[in-house]
Amino acid sequence: MFCRNCGKELIGTPEICLNCGARPLSGTSFCPGCGAPTTPLTEICTKCGARVAKAVGEKTWKPTTAGILGIIAGAVGVIIGIMVAALGTIAGAVLAFLGIGGAVAGIAAIPLVIGIVAIVGSIYALRRRIWGLALAGSICSLLCVWFLGIPAIIFVIMGKSEFK
Numbered sequence: 001m002f003c004r005n006c007g008k009e010l011i012g013t014p015e016i017c018l019n020c021g022a023r024p025l026s027g028t029s030f031c032p033g034c035g036a037p038t039t040p041l042t043e044i045c046t047k048c049g050a051r052v053a054k055a056v057g058e059k060t061w062k063p064t065t066a067g068i069l070g071i072i073a074g075a076v077g078v079i080i081g082i083m084v085a086a087l088g089t090i091a092g093a094v095l096a097f098l099g100i101g102g103a104v105a106g107i108a109a110i111p112l113v114i115g116i117v118a119i120v121g122s123i124y125a126l127r128r129r130i131w132g133l134a135l136a137g138s139i140c141s142l143l144c145v146w147f148l149g150i151p152a153i154i155f156v157i158m159g160k161s162e163f164k
Helices: 062-098 100-125 132-145 144-158
Strands: none
Touching: 062 100, 062 132, 062 144, 100 132, 100 144, 132 144
């Protein structure tokens, strides 16, 4: 492997090039397969035939928007879960004589967990990491607030190519 920034040969797959200090795949000047000079538009190296991955991907607004929508919907889900838990303790005291007071705590956990998953998945959408988790977060945001969750799902799916 060769550093795409400085063209020096690397041993293994290091996180940082010891010659230039950049991430090995962050540049566009050299082929990672043979170290030959390339341009930012090069897709296949003419010297060795290796596919040259685009180091600088275009970032669109789609995953960012999906992340913001998902965080808002997830926060609503967490707030609903906290409210149900608070009301559940009051209702639990009243319903204790019927023997169903414990069910209220279980009901409160559902929107709370779904809201937390929506927030975590949306953070991954903002960072453009782990597409599956970002999709799961947007699906959970659908369960929290449907009119925010639907566009979040669509934008995560449309922005799949931007995820690592």
